[in-house]
Amino acid sequence: MADFKTVFTKDAAPALGPYSQAIATSSTIYCSGQIPCTPEGEILSQPTSSISQMTEQCIKNLSAVLEAAGSSISKVVKVNVFLTSMDNFVEMNGVYEKFFTHKPARSCVAVYQLPKGVPVEIECIALA
Numbered sequence: 001m002a003d004f005k006t007v008f009t010k011d012a013a014p015a016l017g018p019y020s021q022a023i024a025t026s027s028t029i030y031c032s033g034q035i036p037c038t039p040e041g042e043i044l045s046q047p048t049s050s051i052s053q054m055t056e057q058c059i060k061n062l063s064a065v066l067e068a069a070g071s072s073i074s075k076v077v078k079v080n081v082f083l084t085s086m087d088n089f090v091e092m093n094g095v096y097e098k099f100f101t102h103k104p105a106r107s108c109v110a111v112y113q114l115p116k117g118v119p120v121e122i123e124c125i126a127l128a
Contacts, residue, residue, distance in 0.1 A: 034062050092108075092120060
């Protein structure tokens with residue numbers, strides 16, 4: 001029997017492939033990357049949505065997944081941010097700092113491409 005459980009909530013973007021929204025252990029929640037997609041499956045994209053709006057949707061999705069796992073944004077200890085252009089770094093940070101006021105450890109990397117052509121994806125690890 002596994003010492004972990006899979007996490008699913010209808011309040012976050014649905015998984016786009018064969019993976020869980022998160023895996024929860026007795027002490028840690030490992031969240032899969034969240035793209036700017038609504039719980040209804042609508043992908044936010046430019047030019048109709050800003051990097052700020054897309055970053056906020058990613059974080060709202062993470063928050064919903066963490067809550068479904070019995071945790072919260074305030075218990076996040078590590079964040080990984082993926083951007084398709086570092087030109088979006090300042091705007092993403094402006095939204096990010098409003099949610100992660102406790103300043104968890106973080107990496108932010110530029111990548112060539114992300115699923116569904118979105119410009120930002122965010123994943124995290126949190127305490128249970």
